[in-house]
Amino acid sequence: MKSVILAATAAIALASPALAQVKVGHLADYSGATSDVGVPFGQGVADALAYINKTGGAGGTQMGVETFDYGYQVPRAISQYKKWSGRDKVVAIQGWGTADTEALITFIAKDEIPYFSGSYAGQLTDPNGSGEKSTKAAPYNFFYGPSYSDSLRAMLQWAAEDWKAKGGSGKPKYVHMGANHPYPNAPKEAGEELAKELGFEVLPAVQFALTPGDYTAQCLTLKDSGANYAYLGNTAGSNISVLRACDTVGAKVQFMGNVWGMDENAMKAAGKAADGVVFPVRTGVVWGGEAPGMQTVREISKVSDASGNAYRPVHYISGICSAFYMKEAMEWAAKNGGITGANIKQGMYQKKDWVPAGMEGVCVPSTWTPDDHRGTTTVAIYRAKVGGATEASVDELVKAGTIKLEKVTSVDLPRKKEWLGW
Numbered sequence: 110m111k112s113v114i115l116a117a118t119a120a121i122a123l124a125s126p127a128l129a130q131v132k133v134g135h136l137a138d139y140s141g142a143t144s145d146v147g148v149p150f151g152q153g154v155a156d157a158l159a160y161i162n163k164t165g166g167a168g169g170t171q172m173g174v175e176t177f178d179y180g181y182q183v184p185r186a187i188s189q190y191k192k193w194s195g196r197d198k199v200v201a202i203q204g205w206g207t208a209d210t211e212a213l214i215t216f217i218a219k220d221e222i223p224y225f226s227g228s229y230a231g232q233l234t235d236p237n238g239s240g241e242k243s244t245k246a247a248p249y250n251f252f253y254g255p256s257y258s259d260s261l262r263a264m265l266q267w268a269a270e271d272w273k274a275k276g277g278s279g280k281p282k283y284v285h286m287g288a289n290h291p292y293p294n295a296p297k298e299a300g301e302e303l304a305k306e307l308g309f310e311v312l313p314a315v316q317f318a319l320t321p322g323d324y325t326a327q328c329l330t331l332k333d334s335g336a337n338y339a340y341l342g343n344t345a346g347s348n349i350s351v352l353r354a355c356d357t358v359g360a361k362v363q364f365m366g367n368v369w370g371m372d373e374n375a376m377k378a379a380g381k382a383a384d385g386v387v388f389p390v391r392t393g394v395v396w397g398g399e400a401p402g403m404q405t406v407r408e409i410s411k412v413s414d415a416s417g418n419a420y421r422p423v424h425y426i427s428g429i430c431s432a433f434y435m436k437e438a439m440e441w442a443a444k445n446g447g448i449t450g451a452n453i454k455q456g457m458y459q460k461k462d463w464v465p466a467g468m469e470g471v472c473v474p475s476t477w478t479p480d481d482h483r484g485t486t487t488v489a490i491y492r493a494k495v496g497g498a499t500e501a502s503v504d505e506l507v508k509a510g511t512i513k514l515e516k517v518t519s520v521d522l523p524r525k526k527e528w529l530g531w
Contacts, residue, residue, distance in 0.1 A: 141181025153428025235530025287342025400470025
C-alpha cells in the first residue's frame, strides 16, 4: 500500500513540475496493533493529500508527501521524525498514535512543525500548558474531532440519561476497559471523575491487550461485577474479541466505544455481538449519507479506487477532514509570509466554526485558538445496529440494511477551563 501511495504522489508531482513544493510527512499504522483502523484513516489522509495536489495544491503549492508505516512502534516514529525534521525539512506532519505523538510534543514545538495527529488525547489540546491538569504545553499539536476525554464525557452524560430512561434503580455501575497504554488510558481519569459526579459507581478498570485474543476472563469479571456501562478504550480489532467473548458468557453490558473502537468493519467482524454498541462519530455524515461535501469525498476516494465503488468506513472520511484543515491553514500561510510551520500554525487560528471548502456537511465546524486546541466539543453519538448474518462484504451488508449506523444524539459539552488539556 505504501508503494502505491508514494507512486501516486510522485506521479502527481511530476505532472506539475513548475509548481513550488513543500514537504509533508505522513505517519501511518498499516501493519501494527492499531492497523485495523489505521489503514482506513491513513488511506483517507493519503487520498486527500494526493487529491489536493491533483487539483492545484495548497494555494498553488504542491505537497511532496512521504507516507511511512511505523507499525505503531514509538522508536520507529521518533526515528522517522528526526529524518523529516532534519534532512527533509517538512513543514507539517499528519501523524497517528498517542504514545508517539506525546513523545514528540517537545520536539515539534522546538522545531515549529504542526502535527495533525490521529491521537485525540486531551493533553494535546492545551497549547500553553495552562490547564489545571495539563502535563505540558502542546503548541504545535492539532487534531480533528473531539478529544478522547470529551467523547467519553459526552457518552457518560448520555449513559446517565439512558439509565433513567430505562427505569434503572440505584447507582449504575461504570467501568473503564482497555490496555495499560497511553492511548486507552488517556481519558480514564477524566471519565471516572465525571462518572462519579453523575452518580455512577466506578468499578476497578479491566485491562485487555491492544491485539485480538481470548478475553473470556475479562468478560466473566465484567459479568460478576454487575457493570452496566463499560468504556472500550482500544481499537476495533481487540474490542471485537471482547464483544464476542462477553456475548458468549452473557455479560449484559452497554458498551461505549472510543472513536477508534467501532466501525463498519468491526460490525461485520463481531456480528451480533456488536449490536447496540455506542461510539462517537467525528463527521457530519457517514458513507452513503447525503451532504454537499460528499461529492468531493467521493472524488477523493477515486484516488485509490478508480471504480468509485469501494465502501469507506467512518475513519476514512475523518482522515480527509484532517488533511483538509491542514491544507487551508497552508493556504493562509502562503498568503501571509510563506508556508512555514509557524505560519501554518497561525493559519489554524484564522477562522471560527470552520468547515474546509468542499467539505460542507462532512467536516464538523471547528475552531482552534492560541489558548485552546479543542477544535470541537460537540460529540455525535452513534449506535451500531447488526440485524443478521454478516458473511457478505461491508458494502453489501450496508446496502441490505444488515448493518447500520444510527445516530443516537449529539452532546454539546461546555468548554470548561478545568477540562483543557485533560
